[in-house]
Amino acid sequence: MxxxxxxxxxxxxxxxxxxxxxxxxxxxxxxxxxxxxxxxxxxxxxxxxxxxxxxxxxxxxxxxxxxxDVERESGLSMTLAQCVAKGERMDYTIQKAVELGVSAIVPLLSARSVVKLDSERWEKKLEHWRGVMLSACEQSGRTAIPQLQPVQKFDAWLAASGTGPRFVLAPGGHHSLKQLPQAQAATLLVGPEGGLSDEEIALAVHRGFTAIGLGPRVLRTETAGVAALAALQALWGDLG
The missing domain is CATH 2.40.240.20 (Hypothetical PUA domain-like; domain 1)
Known part of the structure; x- marks a missing residue:
């Protein structure tokens, strides 16, 4: 129905x-x-x-x-910290992240972010993304609505990102997800179209993030986070 x-x-x-x-x-x-x-x-x-x-x-x-009384939520709590991408790329990432069971999405502004808006337009953008999330919940059968946090600057969010399993996607990262011990919660940090700068990756690692590679190919921003979330669900969650 x-x-x-x-x-x-x-x-x-x-x-x-x-x-x-x-x-x-x-x-x-x-x-x-x-x-x-x-x-x-x-x-x-x-x-x-x-x-x-x-x-x-x-x-x-x-x-x-x-x-x-149905329950379709994953036992794996996943937070996606996604640096804002242009237009439909961000919509795609949000839609697929919701379908894959993400618990929270944090839109971030990093050094190479290309989307520049004033506060009023950011509020309209957030409202649009909420609509994308709700449509994805309707389509995928979810019974809980993921949290959509306000747009935040990279440094400020990183300083308050807490503890626990936290991963930053970095081409050439020395670790892969399948090598890591299983967890019940994870935070995934993904850069914008131009990727995170070397300084941003180093700062994330300094804050306790593990630099993760997703294989030999470089993925676009709208693909990388979705692929990593799917891998996490397959390894630690309820996918497959």
Whole structure:
């Protein structure tokens, strides 16, 4: 069934209107009609089956009929600290990271970051990325919404990045993920289009990060983080 995120409390036998964007999608794109079923979730765990009671071009009224106590979240808590990439590259990384079960995403600005925006436009960008995340949760069956942190400067985030297993992707890195001991949580740092500078990589290593290589080929920024997250899930999580 079509899955819809609803940012409000849900309960069996509730009657409610779908959010405006979701209602337009259900009514105008999917052309669903009265009596058809939807799956609703709000990120608090589980999901609900609802039947469409009324539908027009801009509004959809539903009746919640049943609750399903499903759990599709990974036991591996992964944080992706991704230096901001241009346009669709960042969208792609966020979308696929959510599909792969990431717990949190931190957009970073590093020395070679090419995206320069003022505070108001950054807020609009964050709102856009939240939409990408919610769509990915709807598509992938997730019942929890990953955390999207504010855009942060590289040095400030690194200084407050905490402890535990932390990895920085670096071409020529002397370690590979399969050589490391298994963990239940990990932080992954990925550079922008031009990569992290040597100084930034050295600073990350000084702060306790392990420099990781992903094989003999150089991956684009939108590929590198996704590939590393998939490898982590395959090694320590629930992929495969």
């Amino acid at each position: 079509t899955r819809i995120h609803v940012a409000e409390p849900l309960s069996v036998d509730a009657h409610l209107a779908l959010p405006e964007a979701a209602a337009r999608h259900v009514a105008q794109v999917l052309r669903m009609r009265q009596g058809e079923l939807l799956t609703l979730f709000n990120g608090a765990g589980g999901e609900y089956v609802a039947v469409i009671e009324a539908v027009d071009r801009r509004t959809v009224q539903v009746h919640v009929q049943d609750y399903r």
